Amino acid sequence: MSTQLRLDALRGSGVIAKPHNARTIAALTRNPGCTRRAVMDAAGVDKDKTAAATGHPASIGKLSPLAVARGQGFEARVKSQGGAELLRLLRENLGLPIPQAHYLDLGGDDDSVIGGRYLRSRSALAASADSGPDAGTLFDHPMLRLQIAGVWVYLEPDMVAFRLEDKFYIIEIKSFAIVDGVADPGDVTRAAIQSSVYVLALRNLLADAGHDPNLVADQVILVCPKDFSNQPTAHFVDVRKQLTVLRRQLARMADIDRLLDSLPDGVTFDLAPDAHGLPTRSAADLAHALRSVEARYAPECLSACELALFCRHDAHDAHSTAALGRTVREELGGVDCTSTAVALGTGTLVPTDDLVQAAETLRAAHALRTAILGQLA
Amino acid sequence: MADPLGIEELDQRISEVKTEIRKAVSAQDFAQASRLRTQLRALEAQWHGALELAESSVSGKPGNMQLPVRETVHQILTLLAVPAAPRTIVAVHAAFFAGELAGSQLTYLRRDEERSFRTAPHGRPYYLCSALTYDRLTAARGLIAVSSWPLHRRIVGTLSARVDYLRSAIKLAEHIDRTDRPSPAAQRLLWQVAAGIPNASASFGDARPASVIEAATAELSVHDDDDRVQREQAARRARKQLGDAEQLFGAPTLSAVRKAG
Numbered sequence: 215m216s217t218q219l220r221l222d223a224l225r226g227s228g229v230i231a232k233p234h235n236a237r238t239i240a241a242l243t244r245n246p247g248c249t250r251r252a253v254m255d256a257a258g259v260d261k262d263k264t265a266a267a268t269g270h271p272a273s274i275g276k277l278s279p280l281a282v283a284r285g286q287g288f289e290a291r292v293k294s295q296g297g298a299e300l301l302r303l304l305r306e307n308l309g310l311p312i313p314q315a316h317y318l319d320l321g322g323d324d325d326s327v328i329g330g331r332y333l334r335s336r337s338a339l340a341a342s343a344d345s346g347p348d349a350g351t352l353f354d355h356p357m358l359r360l361q362i363a364g365v366w367v368y369l370e371p372d373m374v375a376f377r378l379e380d381k382f383y384i385i386e387i388k389s390f391a392i393v394d395g396v397a398d399p400g401d402v403t404r405a406a407i408q409s410s411v412y413v414l415a416l417r418n419l420l421a422d423a424g425h426d427p428n429l430v431a432d433q434v435i436l437v438c439p440k441d442f443s444n445q446p447t448a449h450f451v452d453v454r455k456q457l458t459v460l461r462r463q464l465a466r467m468a469d470i471d472r473l474l475d476s477l478p479d480g481v482t483f484d485l486a487p488d489a490h491g492l493p494t495r496s497a498a499d500l501a502h503a504l505r506s507v508e509a510r511y512a513p514e515c516l517s518a519c520e521l522a523l524f525c526r527h528d529a530h531d532a533h534s535t536a537a538l539g540r541t542v543r544e545e546l547g548g549v550d551c552t553s554t555a556v557a558l559g560t561g562t563l564v565p566t567d568d569l570v571q572a573a574e575t576l577r578a579a580h581a582l583r584t585a586i587l588g589q590l591a
Numbered sequence: 592m593a594d595p596l597g598i599e600e601l602d603q604r605i606s607e608v609k610t611e612i613r614k615a616v617s618a619q620d621f622a623q624a625s626r627l628r629t630q631l632r633a634l635e636a637q638w639h640g641a642l643e644l645a646e647s648s649v650s651g652k653p654g655n656m657q658l659p660v661r662e663t664v665h666q667i668l669t670l671l672a673v674p675a676a677p678r679t680i681v682a683v684h685a686a687f688f689a690g691e692l693a694g695s696q697l698t699y700l701r702r703d704e705e706r707s708f709r710t711a712p713h714g715r716p717y718y719l720c721s722a723l724t725y726d727r728l729t730a731a732r733g734l735i736a737v738s739s740w741p742l743h744r745r746i747v748g749t750l751s752a753r754v755d756y757l758r759s760a761i762k763l764a765e766h767i768d769r770t771d772r773p774s775p776a777a778q779r780l781l782w783q784v785a786a787g788i789p790n791a792s793a794s795f796g797d798a799r800p801a802s803v804i805e806a807a808t809a810e811l812s813v814h815d816d817d818d819r820v821q822r823e824q825a826a827r828r829a830r831k832q833l834g835d836a837e838q839l840f841g842a843p844t845l846s847a848v849r850k851a852g
């Protein structure tokens with residue numbers, strides 16, 4: 215069976231694949247080791263619906279309308295009037311020469327001509343790469359694309375591609391504040407992952423036009439409000455690490471056949487919706503299908519994957535040590551199950567050779583705990 | 592208080608909430624669905640309100656002492672002398688005019704002008720029309736211009752946004768210079784504009800018209816020639832290729848052609 219047919223079967227009859235965007239692509243990298251997520255995303259399964267149908271509806275990814283409005287307001291301000299604010303920042307901080315004040319809006323109001331818009335972005339950026347720096351400075355809303363599990367996904371980023379000397383940079387405008395040069399690390403990480411998606415897509419676009427993809431810098435420029443004011447400030451963020459993770463995950467999904475081969479025959483996440491779109495498949499049956507695909511739950515999933523509550527529930531039931539977080543799992547290298555950990559720590563189980571070290575740590579922890587509890591008593 | 596949402600934003604919010612309702616229903620979360628429905632009703636009420644507001648100000652109902660929106664916008668664009676976005680028009684209005692002008696009131700302005708032009712071409716002394724992109728000659732997103740300007744001034748090339756920013760800064764500064772006692776709002780606007788131009792303001796919050804004019808003119812001289820070449824070429828093409836209405840409101844976009852075909 216062809217890959218596409220296998221993926222269609224996973225998704226269910228007549229269900230349209232859920233489209234990706236930069237946020238969902240960025241989320242792919244948050245738990246790269248998880249097969250369950252990789253195959254579901256490759257097939258475009260609506261994980262939100264799946265999670266709800268198992269009785270563990272997702273709790274992630276819902277921005278408040280207020281936060282969305284604030285973000286849009288800041289971005290519109292920074293970009294307005296040909297990016298006047300942006301130009302000021304780039305001139306003051308990066309020494310952008312005065313003649314380079316070109317601004318080209320590659321966006322469109324209409325999404326029925328996505329392919330055409332991609333070509334327009336490609337020719338504009340390629341023309342700039344072909345000539346001197348005078349052929350374009352700011353390119354707003356370029357249309358980009360990436361291949362995910364064999365399917366081209368178009369991205370319409372709210373970002374600006376920026377040319378300085380002979381490099382292109384991604385400029386991401388975000389509405390979280392940078393106070394005294396420091397921002398919330400979680401916000402910065404999320405922005406970096408998302409920007410790395412654009413870096414990769416912009417590199418593909420230049421390569422597609424016959425240019426060196428390395429014209430795109432692996433540093434991105436993050437523009438945020440400064441110190442609780444509405445004034446923008448700009449900072450470089452290095453996204454090399456995020457790019458490596460992203461490339462690896464995309465390669466893994468490109469090689470999706472290998473993962474599909476590991477699934478039991480006939481497994482599907484079809485919700486078998488009725489005429490009103492309500493799932494008719496039983497929660498238990500669906501959960502069974504999900505469990506037949508290996509997952510690797512970690513607390514990070516809670517902010518990155520719609521299935522997190524389902525997988526956490528399972529991980530707790532299975533007394534999995536992974537559910538306690540990556541650090542614990544690594545400390546306990548090889549001990550997968552909390553009851554084994556307890557048995558090793560209390561000495562009721564003799565460790566095999568490969569677990570000797572973990573058992574020592576656990577016994578020490580147990581002794582410490584007993585001592586402290588003794589003192590408290 | 593925050594600006595009320597415009598009709599387009601409301602449209603978008605309404606469709607988002609509808610999607611959320613569908614999701615809640617399919618997840619059998621009926622409490623959430625009912626909360627969302629209440630929200631939907633409130634948004635729909637706001638939508639009707641916004642529509643009425645837009646209609647009343649566009650038609651300039653009797654009893655409304657302000658100038659009709661159309662004329663106000665025309666005055667502001669004449670002052671700036673370049674195509675401008677609703678956001679800019681609203682800011683200039685706040686600095687120089689009495690009364691309120693909300694961005695949502697400009698939402699359907701251009702569309703209404705186009706309709707009027709198409710039913711009775713050249714029936715009015717001027718139309719509020721589009722600026723045209725230099726490459727495709729389609730309507731440039733979000734800009735409003737005046738039909739009586741020379742066509743090349745309504746073309747948006749790659750340097751035009753910057754050139755027009757500098758030109759409008761000069762115009763604003765000249766206007767403030769002529770005004771006896773400019774309002775604090777006008778002075779603030781001048782400083783905000785000056786902040787985007789190298790050497791235009793002496794210190795934070797302080798911009799004198801003369802130095803804004805000098806600084807903007809200096810940067811303008813760097814871009815002006817390149818910009819004019821691009822604009823004039825595009826304008827020649829537009830006159831050759833486009834009919835009267837398209838010259839004002841833009842060549843049809845690809846999708847519009849498809850729909851018609």
Ligand code: SF4
Nearest residue numbers: 248511515519522525
């Ligand atoms: S929540 Fe489950 S499916 Fe999602 S990444 Fe984590 S383990 Fe994998």
